[in-house]
Amino acid sequence: MKLLTLNFLTCARKTCKSAPSSFPLHPREAELEVVQADVNLAFLKNILPRLMWGELRTITGELGLPTLPDTAPERSALFTAAAAVSETTTPGVDPEAIDAPEHPAPVEEPEETPTQTAIDLHRILLETCIKEGKLVCGNCGHEYAVKEGVANFLLPGHLV
Amino acid sequence: MSRPEDTLPPDLFYNDTESRKYTTSSRIQKIQSDMTHRALALLQLRSPSLILDVGCGSGLSGEILSNDAEEGTPGGPHVWIGFDISASMLGVALEKEVEGDLFLADAGQGVPFRPGTFDAAISISAVQWLCNAETSEESPAGRLSRFFNGLYASLRRGGRAVCQFYPKNDLQKKMVSSAAVKAGFGAGLLEDDMGTKNAKTYLVLTVGGGEMDGDITGVVRGMDGVDVHDDRRRIKNRKGEDKKGSKAWIMRKKEQMESKGKVVKTNSKYTGRKRRIAF
Numbered sequence: 386m387k388l389l390t391l392n393f394l395t396c397a398r399k400t401c402k403s404a405p406s407s408f409p410l411h412p413r414e415a416e417l418e419v420v421q422a423d424v425n426l427a428f429l430k431n432i433l434p435r436l437m438w439g440e441l442r443t444i445t446g447e448l449g450l451p452t453l454p455d456t457a458p459e460r461s462a463l464f465t466a467a468a469a470v471s472e473t474t475t476p477g478v479d480p481e482a483i484d485a486p487e488h489p490a491p492v493e494e495p496e497e498t499p500t501q502t503a504i505d506l507h508r509i510l511l512e513t514c515i516k517e518g519k520l521v522c523g524n525c526g527h528e529y530a531v532k533e534g535v536a537n538f539l540l541p542g543h544l545v
Numbered sequence: 546m547s548r549p550e551d552t553l554p555p556d557l558f559y560n561d562t563e564s565r566k567y568t569t570s571s572r573i574q575k576i577q578s579d580m581t582h583r584a585l586a587l588l589q590l591r592s593p594s595l596i597l598d599v600g601c602g603s604g605l606s607g608e609i610l611s612n613d614a615e616e617g618t619p620g621g622p623h624v625w626i627g628f629d630i631s632a633s634m635l636g637v638a639l640e641k642e643v644e645g646d647l648f649l650a651d652a653g654q655g656v657p658f659r660p661g662t663f664d665a666a667i668s669i670s671a672v673q674w675l676c677n678a679e680t681s682e683e684s685p686a687g688r689l690s691r692f693f694n695g696l697y698a699s700l701r702r703g704g705r706a707v708c709q710f711y712p713k714n715d716l717q718k719k720m721v722s723s724a725a726v727k728a729g730f731g732a733g734l735l736e737d738d739m740g741t742k743n744a745k746t747y748l749v750l751t752v753g754g755g756e757m758d759g760d761i762t763g764v765v766r767g768m769d770g771v772d773v774h775d776d777r778r779r780i781k782n783r784k785g786e787d788k789k790g791s792k793a794w795i796m797r798k799k800e801q802m803e804s805k806g807k808v809v810k811t812n813s814k815y816t817g818r819k820r821r822i823a824f
Contacts, residue, residue, distance in 0.1 A: 394658060435701075535639065536649065537649045
């Protein structure tokens with residue numbers, strides 16, 4: 386389960402729908418893994434305004450990942466024109482701290498190149514996955530088990 | 546046509562053997578891939594988007610979503626999140642190492658995402674399973690409405706959803722589309738190979754707002770070989786209708802009463818005649 390998905394998932398119970406604390410689900414006893422994927426700059430630009438940055442920070446904090454900057458990066462900070470590839474790094478995000486091999490090579494696009502900020506964001510959202518553990522609703526306390534990266538959101542009849 | 550949904554609930558029907566059979570059959574692969582491409586054409590995505598795959602199964606449709614634009618996926622590669630009720634199917638998807646995120650959930654219990662999450666949603670051969678209820682506590686209509694309400698909320702404004710399904714009869718077709726309309730979608734049915742054994746029904750759903758054309762008639766505009774049958778009732782222009790108390794109104798009411806079998810006075814030259822002012 387990618388952290389991107391976790392930034393959108395809420396509790397499946399009907400009674401939790403109206404409660405603000407049903408989002409985000411809190412990971413417990415989580416075992417993380419990093420799955421390599423290609424950087425998709427256009428997707429990152431698309432998804433950035435929809436992210437709940439505060440909740441993402443809470444989740445990364447709970448998972449023991451390095452703290453993210455206070456505010457979400459600007460859309461313009463994600464890419465540079467191919468002519469001037471600058472070495473912009475986000476303060477605070479240290480991708481090496483995640484136990485993983487080196488960065489994937491930045492995708493060479495004709496007009497835009499992802500910056501370090503984009504690569505870090507990509508690493509957090511799309512490459513960091515919860516492999517085992519559980520997700521706990523902040524409102525009702527229901528635990529959703531995660532096994533082999535697949536969360537179980539089936540509710541027993543009395544909870545539907 | 547075989548109807549597996551009449552035999553067993555989906556989580557039991559798609560066990561390990563059945564899931565493997567489904568995923569390795571080249572015939573089913575071909576049909577699923579054709580239908581996914583058709584659904585993608587209806588979604589008209591232009592840039593990499595976040596897509597929900599309802600009833601993703603073993604990821605046959607998801608694999609196509611993660612393809613590049615060069616490999617035939619418009620606007621790709623997309624990032625997708627899929628759920629299915631069958632653990633065996635998801636197991637097959639895990640073995641295939643599909644790129645999307647998977648989780649186990651029942652669409653009839655709702656869609657557990659916060660509002661405005663997805664750009665689009667796709668569902669290939671899944672919605673007909675919602676027309677069956679396995680316990681006495683739930684009903685097909687209830688399951689459908691829970692699903693469509695959840696789906697409507699989780700799509701962003703201007704988003705679209707395409708659900709391909711196999712309706713058993715016209716009644717089921719109507720039940721599904723009216724549940725979608727009740728949830729707030731602009732809904733329309735697109736049928737390929739109508740009247741043949743290979744008929745495929747696509748429910749095209751649009752969420753209001755955004756820059757796109759309102760409903761299915763806007764979606765299929767410019768597509769080849771599509772006939773539009775608009776069965777929506779036009780709201781009559783009420784302005785020109787009879788004023789209460791006028792002669793035409795009285796005549797209509799008398800006709801109505803007569804058709805109900807009530808005793809109505811016969812019409813004469815005095816019926817509904819205007820009374821002149823005495824002075």
